[in-house]
Amino acid sequence: MIRVDGLTKKFATVTAVDHINFSCHQGEVFAFLGPNGAGKTTTIRLILAILTPTEGRITVNGIDVRENPESARRQMGAVLEENGLYDRLTAWENVSFFGELYGMEKNRLRQRIEELFALLGIEEFAYRRAGGLSKGTKQKVAVARALVADPPVLLLDEPTAGLDVLTQKTILSLIKTERDRGKCIIYSTHIMSEAEQASDRIAIIHHGRIRALGTPEELKQKTGKAGLEDVFLEVVREQL
Amino acid sequence: MKQKVVFAVLHKELKDALRDRRTLYTTFLVPLLLPALILLPMRLTNYKEKAMQEKPSKIAILYPERFPQLARRLASSGQFLIVEVEKIEWALRRGCINCALEIENGPTKSEATKVVIIFDQTKEESAAAAAKVRRAVRQFSDEIARQRIRELNLDPRILNPIVLKQQNTATGREVSGFLLGLFAAMIAVLGAITGGMTLAIDATAGEKERKTLEVLIASPATRNELVMGKFLATLTMAMLSVLLTSLSLILALRFGTRMFTQLGEQITVELFLSRGIVVSVFLSLLLVASLMASIEMSISLFARSFREAQSYLTPLTIAAVLPIVFMQAIPSNPPDWMFFVPLLNSMLLIRELFMGIPETVHIISTLLSSLLYVVVALRSAFRLFQRESVVLR
Numbered sequence: 040m041i042r043v044d045g046l047t048k049k050f051a052t053v054t055a056v057d058h059i060n061f062s063c064h065q066g067e068v069f070a071f072l073g074p075n076g077a078g079k080t081t082t083i084r085l086i087l088a089i090l091t092p093t094e095g096r097i098t099v100n101g102i103d104v105r106e107n108p109e110s111a112r113r114q115m116g117a118v119l120e121e122n123g124l125y126d127r128l129t130a131w132e133n134v135s136f137f138g139e140l141y142g143m144e145k146n147r148l149r150q151r152i153e154e155l156f157a158l159l160g161i162e163e164f165a166y167r168r169a170g171g172l173s174k175g176t177k178q179k180v181a182v183a184r185a186l187v188a189d190p191p192v193l194l195l196d197e198p199t200a201g202l203d204v205l206t207q208k209t210i211l212s213l214i215k216t217e218r219d220r221g222k223c224i225i226y227s228t229h230i231m232s233e234a235e236q237a238s239d240r241i242a243i244i245h246h247g248r249i250r251a252l253g254t255p256e257e258l259k260q261k262t263g264k265a266g267l268e269d270v271f272l273e274v275v276r277e278q279l
Numbered sequence: 280m281k282q283k284v285v286f287a288v289l290h291k292e293l294k295d296a297l298r299d300r301r302t303l304y305t306t307f308l309v310p311l312l313l314p315a316l317i318l319l320p321m322r323l324t325n326y327k328e329k330a331m332q333e334k335p336s337k338i339a340i341l342y343p344e345r346f347p348q349l350a351r352r353l354a355s356s357g358q359f360l361i362v363e364v365e366k367i368e369w370a371l372r373r374g375c376i377n378c379a380l381e382i383e384n385g386p387t388k389s390e391a392t393k394v395v396i397i398f399d400q401t402k403e404e405s406a407a408a409a410a411k412v413r414r415a416v417r418q419f420s421d422e423i424a425r426q427r428i429r430e431l432n433l434d435p436r437i438l439n440p441i442v443l444k445q446q447n448t449a450t451g452r453e454v455s456g457f458l459l460g461l462f463a464a465m466i467a468v469l470g471a472i473t474g475g476m477t478l479a480i481d482a483t484a485g486e487k488e489r490k491t492l493e494v495l496i497a498s499p500a501t502r503n504e505l506v507m508g509k510f511l512a513t514l515t516m517a518m519l520s521v522l523l524t525s526l527s528l529i530l531a532l533r534f535g536t537r538m539f540t541q542l543g544e545q546i547t548v549e550l551f552l553s554r555g556i557v558v559s560v561f562l563s564l565l566l567v568a569s570l571m572a573s574i575e576m577s578i579s580l581f582a583r584s585f586r587e588a589q590s591y592l593t594p595l596t597i598a599a600v601l602p603i604v605f606m607q608a609i610p611s612n613p614p615d616w617m618f619f620v621p622l623l624n625s626m627l628l629i630r631e632l633f634m635g636i637p638e639t640v641h642i643i644s645t646l647l648s649s650l651l652y653v654v655v656a657l658r659s660a661f662r663l664f665q666r667e668s669v670v671l672r
Contacts, residue, residue, distance in 0.1 A: 084493075087497040088497075089493060089496055089497055089667070089671070090667055090671070091667060109499050109500070109501050110499075112497065112498065112499045113499040115497075117494070117497045119490075119493055119494055119497065120490075121490035121493070121494075123489075123490050123491045123493060123494030123495075124491070125291070125295055125489075125491055126489070127294075127295050127298040127299060128291070128294065128295060128298075132291075132294070136287060136291045137498055139283070139284070139287035140284055140287055140288075140498040140499060140500045141498070141499055142281070142283060142284070142499075168298075184494075
């Protein structure tokens with residue numbers, strides 16, 4: 040579904056992403072685990088063609104992101120670091136607007152939003168302006184927006200950061216459901232337990248480079264550590 | 280470019296803007312009030328001037344005994360109230376009198392009587408009273424001169440060897456069109472400049488500040504579709520503002536006619552709006568609004584926040600107002616090159632159209648050059664939206 044080869048992004052003298060390679064398949068949750076400033080967000084921005092790579096190639100469902108960014112983005116839904124909701128639009132209008140950008144037909148769009156709002160338990164907030172919603176509800180609306188066109192690929196940048204336990208659980212459970220429906224999901228986090236619990240494979244990223252990649256079990260075996268937190272510390276320490 | 284996506288962006292921007300107080304204020308309230316706010320003081324000034332002319336001015340006469348006929352004449356004219364004061368300057372400053380008249384010497388056949396008018400130019404009422412005294416003294420002086428001529432058995436008409444008359448070749452429509460066109464062009468162009476500004480800022484710098492722009496550019500819409508949608512929304516608001524300004528102007532004129540004075544005559548402002556004029560004025564304003572929308576969006580995109588964008592746009596607003604200032608000094612037959620100057624060309628064309636003397640070459644050069652500027656400005660907006668260093672700044 041997603042293939043990344045030799046991806047590099049330089050900002051002036053800083054190399055934010057340095058020759059990384061990985062792939063994420065259909066029905067897989069692939070987590071980027073790393074501290075702040077490791078290059079997780081930049082990688083997601085590159086896959087979404089928000090940024091242009093300095094080097095390397097990204098394909099989404101066989102579509103080259105650099106050559107055909109709009110077609111590639113049609114395959115993806117994203118929840119970015121900031122929820123990016125329009126405060127003066129209602130929750131429904133926020134999601135509906137993005138459905139229109141995906142070219143969805145009106146009836147199908149209405150039906151899909153109803154489904155998603157029911158799934159996320161936010162029906163009662165549908166006609167409330169986003170600016171007045173709680174952080175958790177806003178994040179659920181952002182998730183609904185990413186899923187509205189039912190794209191085969193989901194990119195989630197720290198989707199549970201700063202949320203209460205119940206909302207975290209709802210979102211993690213939704214990630215699993217969407218994986219089971221065959222979606223390819225890339226998500227970034229710095230919460231070890233969450234990565235271990237929700238992902239099939241993990242890439243530990245630090246200073247723009249992938250330092251280790253594998254299933255949680257493979258990573259533990261490689262480093263001889265019992266917990267993912269110890270694995271992370273071991274991998275990062277090796278690179279210092 | 281997918282039309283459906285462009286309209287989705289346009290629809291969202293308008294909905295978002297119509298729920299924003301700042302946009303409502305600049306697009307609807309200001310244009311509605313602006314013509315009235317400009318016309319009202321003019322009207323009040325006219326009323327005040329008229330009232331000052333009709334109301335007797337308080338004057339003091341120093342040494343009336345030196346020329347009692349003059350003092351009596353002023354007192355009996357009904358235009359003045361003679362007040363006795365001791366200190367002239369103090370009385371003037373306190374407003375006890377509007378002006379004073381000092382008679383330096385009495386009348387003799389060999390020497391002219393010298394009269395000094397003492398007034399305070401910084402006070403409107405004092406300046407108006409001085410003008411009234413000047414007129415009254417001059418009239419009295421003319422009467423004495425005529426009397427003396429008659430006493431010498433001569434015809435008083437020898438005092439006026441030249442009789443001056445003036446004939447204005449401009450038609451009523453041209454005079455009224457010149458004034459109204461100047462005023463309407465200024466107000467409508469100002470509406471086109473400011474009407475869409477808040478939306479242009481909000482849809483670019485505002486979206487950056489609220490972190491919604493990144494999510495938007497991660498959608499399948501192309502950057503050009505996003506720019507076009509935002510541009511059309513800005514243009515719609517600017518044109519709405521122009522429409523409201525024009526309506527407000529028509530209403531203000533209807534309730535405030537006879538406001539322009541020229542050569543001392545009251546001129547009734549009439550509207551001569553043929554279909555051709557309306558279409559040409561609309562096209563001209565549409566191009567001004569399009570040009571400003573593209574420039575405002577491009578400049579705002581460089582800013583990180585709404586406030587920063589406002590600071591960037593301040594010089595642009597000042598630069599855009601300059602043609603308005605210059606226009607007042609430009610005669611009714613400006614040189615052809617002026618119809619290629621952005622903004623100024625549209626204002627001059629509107630004035631020509633209102634005067635009913637539009638020249639085809641001016642219509643063509645204004646519309647084509649403005650269209651060219653719009654294309655260039657819009658293309659640079661498209662190009663800027665492609666640059667990640669600008670969009671993600």
